[in-house]
Amino acid sequence: MKRCFVCYFHEIILKRKNRAFFERHLKENVEKALAGLPYDSIRRLSGRILIELVPDSPVEEVGARLQKVFGLVYCCPAWSSVQHMEQLQEDLWSLVQSREFDTFKIDSRRANKKYPLNSQQMNEHLGAVVGERSAKRVRLEQPDLTCYVDIVEDYAFLFFEKLRGGMGLPMSSSGRVVVLLSGGIDSPVAAYKVMKRGCRAIFVHFHSLPHTTPESLEKVRKLVALLNDYQYRSKTYMIPFADAQRQVVAFTPEKTRVILYRRIMMRLAEAIARRERAHALVTGDAIGQVASQTLENIRAISDAIQLPVLRPLIGDDKEEIVAVARRIGTFETSILPHDDCCSLFVPKHPETRARLEGIRKIEGELDIEKIVGNALSEMKIEKTEFHSHMEAELATP
Ligand code: ATP
Ligand code: MG
Numbered sequence: 522m523k524r525c526f527v528c529y530f531h532e533i534i535l536k537r538k539n540r541a542f543f544e545r546h547l548k549e550n551v552e553k554a555l556a557g558l559p560y561d562s563i564r565r566l567s568g569r570i571l572i573e574l575v576p577d578s579p580v581e582e583v584g585a586r587l588q589k590v591f592g593l594v595y596c597c598p599a600w601s602s603v604q605h606m607e608q609l610q611e612d613l614w615s616l617v618q619s620r621e622f623d624t625f626k627i628d629s630r631r632a633n634k635k636y637p638l639n640s641q642q643m644n645e646h647l648g649a650v651v652g653e654r655s656a657k658r659v660r661l662e663q664p665d666l667t668c669y670v671d672i673v674e675d676y677a678f679l680f681f682e683k684l685r686g687g688m689g690l691p692m693s694s695s696g697r698v699v700v701l702l703s704g705g706i707d708s709p710v711a712a713y714k715v716m717k718r719g720c721r722a723i724f725v726h727f728h729s730l731p732h733t734t735p736e737s738l739e740k741v742r743k744l745v746a747l748l749n750d751y752q753y754r755s756k757t758y759m760i761p762f763a764d765a766q767r768q769v770v771a772f773t774p775e776k777t778r779v780i781l782y783r784r785i786m787m788r789l790a791e792a793i794a795r796r797e798r799a800h801a802l803v804t805g806d807a808i809g810q811v812a813s814q815t816l817e818n819i820r821a822i823s824d825a826i827q828l829p830v831l832r833p834l835i836g837d838d839k840e841e842i843v844a845v846a847r848r849i850g851t852f853e854t855s856i857l858p859h860d861d862c863c864s865l866f867v868p869k870h871p872e873t874r875a876r877l878e879g880i881r882k883i884e885g886e887l888d889i890e891k892i893v894g895n896a897l898s899e900m901k902i903e904k905t906e907f908h909s910h911m912e913a914e915l916a917t918p
Pocket of ligand 2: 703704705861
């Protein structure tokens with residue numbers, strides 16, 4: 522029997538008219554996710570992707586990587602047997618033999634309807650052999666051991682474990698977005714959420730070097746490297762923001778500073794979106810979380826640009842956001858102490874109910890085009906390759 526992984530897609534993908542498009546993206550993403558690991562082949566079967574392994578494939582690592590592939594519902598570490606029932610029985614027994622259990626069940630599926638036995642008959646044939654030889658009982662509700670059998674095309678797969686896949690839609694199947702990535706907890710989670718829906722993220726970070734430390738950029742790079750696990754290659758625009766802040770501080774009242782900073786950030790991000798052919802911007806705002814995130818201010822900030830701003834965390838409480846950040850592994854990096862450009866020059870009493878007309882008028886005192894143009898002319902683009910965080914970790918003693 523050959524070791525393999527059988528991966529299942531989301532039903533939604535199967536029902537869509539553009540199924541072939543999604544399947545192609547998924548297969549390509551599985552190939553990218555397994556880059557650098559030894560395996561034999563990756564192929565599309567009906568509603569599934571089959572990864573055939575070689576003896577030195579690291580099964581756990583393959584599983585861990587597949588679990589981050591969006592669009593997969595389950596990834597099952599499996600054995601490829603044969604369809605002939607007697608041999609299938611022997612193969613199943615050889616796998617079950619060494620396992621500890623008191624109760625078991627067989628859970629058969631048949632995608633190939635030409636197979637002579639239906640799933641109930643398969644359960645009976647296989648269950649009889651396991652039951653007789655092990656002298657253990659069948660239990661349909663919560664057995665110790667579930668033996669999954671899947672008959673697809675000419676294959677017969679056996680497995681005992683279903684690992685949860687990345688869910689959502691395949692990476693890049695929904696187009697591109699520009700994510701405003703700070704070093705905080707929220708924006709990496711916002712990025713993850715839209716990435717999970719098939720959006721490729723282009724990252725934009727605003728820094729205030731030399732007023733902020735180089736470590737704050739390192740932190741952003743680390744966050745990008747973690748998020749890059751889901752999209753395999755990333756681009757980050759590092760945009761200097763100190764000059765814009767100085768202009769705002771010099772020419773506008775203290776109270777509205779944060780809103781003006783944000784409006785400038787939005788314009789810069791929109792310029793990157795045009796350049797990258799992205800359809801929307803993404804931020805980590807949640808209603809009322811901080812002063813700049815009241816409804817009035819959200820409106821005053823979005824007013825600066827034309828592209829839609831997606832705010833996937835808009836209705837989330839901090840606890841919910843933190844739970845996701847922990848699960849995807851960005852939390853530990855996000856809470857490292859850092860100085861954000863936004864913690865510089867912040868007013869003591871920021872405006873919480875910005876009036877659009879007033880904001881536009883105050884902004885008229887600034888040469889916005891010049892501020893935006895200067896920042897863009899000094900931005901730096903950084904590229905992140907797949908699994909660079911692992912290499913970075915290996916390199917640090
Ligand atoms: P986060 O945890 O993501 O930093 P926050 O709760 O601190 O969010 P704000 O500081 O008000 O909230 O920022 C709101 C959003 O604006 C962020 O989620 C992010 O999308 C964007 N943003 C803020 N600062 C920056 C920055 N320096 N670079 C890029 N985007 C930023
Ligand atoms: Mg922040």
